[in-house]
Amino acid sequence: MTVRHSVLGKTLREQRRALLAWMIGLSAVAVLYASFYPAMSSPDLTEAMDSFAPEFMEALGFTALGTPAGYLGSTTFGIPGPVLTILLAAWLGIRAIAGEEEGGRLDLLLAQPVSRWRVALERFGALVVVMAVLAVVLFVALLSISGPADLGAIGPGNLAAGTIHLAVLGVWFGGLALGVGAATGSRAITTGVVAIVGVGGYFANTLAAPIDAIGWMRDISPFHYYSGGRPLVHGLQVADVAVLLLSASLIVVLGTVRLDRRDVGT
Amino acid sequence: MEPLHGHVRPRGARSVTPAIRTDGLTKRYGQRRGLAGLDLEVHPGEVFGFLGPNGAGKTTTIRLLLDIIRPTSGTVEVLGMQPRVAGPDLRRRIGYLPGDFVVEGGQSSRELLTFLGGLLGGVPKHRLVTLADRLDLDLDARIRSLSKGNRQKVGLIQAFMHEPELLILDEPSSGLDPIVQETFLGLVREASEAGRTVFMSSHVLSEVQRSAHRVGIVRDGRMVAVEGVDTVRARAIRRFEIRFEVEVPADVVAGVPGLDRVVVDGSVVRGILEGRADPLLKAIARYPVASILSEEPTLDEVFLAFYRRPEGDDGAA
Numbered sequence: 001m002t003v004r005h006s007v008l009g010k011t012l013r014e015q016r017r018a019l020l021a022w023m024i025g026l027s028a029v030a031v032l033y034a035s036f037y038p039a040m041s042s043p044d045l046t047e048a049m050d051s052f053a054p055e056f057m058e059a060l061g062f063t064a065l066g067t068p069a070g071y072l073g074s075t076t077f078g079i080p081g082p083v084l085t086i087l088l089a090a091w092l093g094i095r096a097i098a099g100e101e102e103g104g105r106l107d108l109l110l111a112q113p114v115s116r117w118r119v120a121l122e123r124f125g126a127l128v129v130v131m132a133v134l135a136v137v138l139f140v141a142l143l144s145i146s147g148p149a150d151l152g153a154i155g156p157g158n159l160a161a162g163t164i165h166l167a168v169l170g171v172w173f174g175g176l177a178l179g180v181g182a183a184t185g186s187r188a189i190t191t192g193v194v195a196i197v198g199v200g201g202y203f204a205n206t207l208a209a210p211i212d213a214i215g216w217m218r219d220i221s222p223f224h225y226y227s228g229g230r231p232l233v234h235g236l237q238v239a240d241v242a243v244l245l246l247s248a249s250l251i252v253v254l255g256t257v258r259l260d261r262r263d264v265g266t
Numbered sequence: 267m268e269p270l271h272g273h274v275r276p277r278g279a280r281s282v283t284p285a286i287r288t289d290g291l292t293k294r295y296g297q298r299r300g301l302a303g304l305d306l307e308v309h310p311g312e313v314f315g316f317l318g319p320n321g322a323g324k325t326t327t328i329r330l331l332l333d334i335i336r337p338t339s340g341t342v343e344v345l346g347m348q349p350r351v352a353g354p355d356l357r358r359r360i361g362y363l364p365g366d367f368v369v370e371g372g373q374s375s376r377e378l379l380t381f382l383g384g385l386l387g388g389v390p391k392h393r394l395v396t397l398a399d400r401l402d403l404d405l406d407a408r409i410r411s412l413s414k415g416n417r418q419k420v421g422l423i424q425a426f427m428h429e430p431e432l433l434i435l436d437e438p439s440s441g442l443d444p445i446v447q448e449t450f451l452g453l454v455r456e457a458s459e460a461g462r463t464v465f466m467s468s469h470v471l472s473e474v475q476r477s478a479h480r481v482g483i484v485r486d487g488r489m490v491a492v493e494g495v496d497t498v499r500a501r502a503i504r505r506f507e508i509r510f511e512v513e514v515p516a517d518v519v520a521g522v523p524g525l526d527r528v529v530v531d532g533s534v535v536r537g538i539l540e541g542r543a544d545p546l547l548k549a550i551a552r553y554p555v556a557s558i559l560s561e562e563p564t565l566d567e568v569f570l571a572f573y574r575r576p577e578g579d580d581g582a583a
């Protein structure tokens with residue numbers, strides 16, 4: 001079985017336009033933010049930012065704006081990067097099973113000599129590939145702008161760590177969408193779950209963290225494992241990445257167990 | 267075109283593994299009835315027409331055969347195997363045309379068919395081209411840009427291209443123009459001559475009677491009749507409407523053999539005629555006839571005619 005003839009390869013071919021659009025969009029966002037750093041890092045502005053309540057700034061995702069890693073972590077990697085990445089990943093994940101099924105396109109594929117497991121896992125594989133490509137492109141874009149934008153202090157290693165964390169966050173949400181979609185076959189339910197987990201997870205990570213009583217909420221938020229270890233400062237957080245990848249895989253497996261047992265397209 | 271005659275069903279069919287066999291097959295969609303105990307047996311090598319009105323359960327049956335949905339109760343066997351257990355190995359031997367052939371529109375037919383061919387373990391390119399030529403389909407046009415009938419051709423090609431042992435086709439001729447329908451019937455005939463089994467659904471008898479050996483009628487989720495096509499044809503059941511130039515008495519066609527459900531309404535007589543038309547014509551010739559319309563009966567009419575009276579009893583209703 002060549003890649004050309006695999007479900008994975010076919011899925012990637014069908015998604016190449018979306019991937020291209022996102023590569024351009026995400027790189028543009030990254031480059032745009034980065035190019036503002038020299039202006040933002042002026043002492044005046046840093047001082048002005050410091051006058052806001054730190055909790056407020058943190059809730060908005062702004063921390064240590066005066067340092068290269070802090071700036072990039074608060075901007076590109078703060079909200080826009082994750083939002084763009086999660087949107088693409090969730091879209092691909094929803095489409096993978098639930099979207100195909102509601103569109104009536106899954107019948108034909110499942111009538112072929114492929115198992116439902118293979119369809120779900122290869123589509124998950126395609127999602128991982130898309131996120132990896134996105135991360136590489138983002139990394140290259142950031143690396144090439146980091147010199148001119150005075151962000152060189154982050155270093156290529158930590159920059160790579162940051163983009164890997166972002167890609168893994170995408171894989172997590174894509175896996176959630178794929179798994180829920182596989183289990184339910186419903187685009188609406190899947191979209192709802194992803195939206196609730198996304199928004200809830202974000203606020204659990206930023207707002208719940210300072211409050212001791214509900215501090216545990218932070219630990220179940222995917223965003224905690226994305227940015228809690230500050231990969232742009234401390235490099236790749238292997239344990240955090242592993243938590244995200246394993247839990248995403250688990251969701252996909254559980255969703256596929258259900259998919260394998262249920263009726264399709266009813 | 268000649269219908270397929272001379273098909274000999276294997277003797278002692280018990281010893282031959284049926285191509286398709288269901289036993290009390292039941293499918294409920296929540297509270298809704300999909301199938302209510304369908305018994306079906308399709309012999310290897312035969313062309314079987316699976317007929318029934320809208321909502322009768324044809325698509326439900328077919329999707330159960332492909333393991334896309336699972337039965338509530340009852341058993342299914344396809345090529346001697348249970349679809350749920352046999353999985354991909356069984357589906358490799360089946361060509362399937364969904365009732366609603368929907369695929370990603372941005373690709374060309376060639377891309378789609380090459381991909382599906384790959385999943386099937388490789389289909390020679392020349393076979394794709396030959397099929398596309400016969401059906402007069404442009405393989406390089408985007409599927410989104412194809413008309414309904416041309417899209418259906420793509421569906422037919424993917425069902426036939428790997429020359430499967432069993433073809434399961436859900437309303438294969440929907441959307442096809444008469445010329446392409448002929449080509450399609452040719453494909454069915456060739457498949458049958460090569461010993462392959464064809465199971466296809468339809469709403470109308472005329473669509474399948476030229477290629478099928480047997481037809482089965484499903485209604486309200488049950489098989490209500492299975493007959494050889496030759497038997498059905500021999501019964502020659504027609505619906506007729508005769509318009510007279512004058513009002514005719516209510517007993518104008520009384521005593522004519524082969525009539526059923528006769529309604530006399532002023533100068534119009536409607537009904538169903540089975541068998542020879544001669545006695546009817548002789549009977550109405552006593553009055554001036556304005557027009558005679560004779561058309562294919564509905565499925566229900568055919569099979570009511572079949573199952574209302576015992577074989578050989580020609581008595582009018």
Ligand SMILES: Nc1ncnc2c1ncn2[C@@H]1O[C@H](COP(=O)(O)OP(=O)(O)OP(=O)(O)O)[C@@H](O)[C@H]1O
Pocket residue numbers: 265266295298299300301318319320321322323324325326327365469
């Ligand atoms: N997904 C579903 N959910 C609920 N009911 C369904 C579903 N699919 C089919 N049904 C019901 O099952 C019955 C049989 O439907 P099916 O599609 O098998 O009919 P059909 O014989 O193929 O009809 P048609 O000629 O219109 O294609 C219908 O009453 C239909 O309403």
Ligand SMILES: [Mg+2]
Pocket residue numbers: 324325326365436
């Ligand atoms: Mg149908």
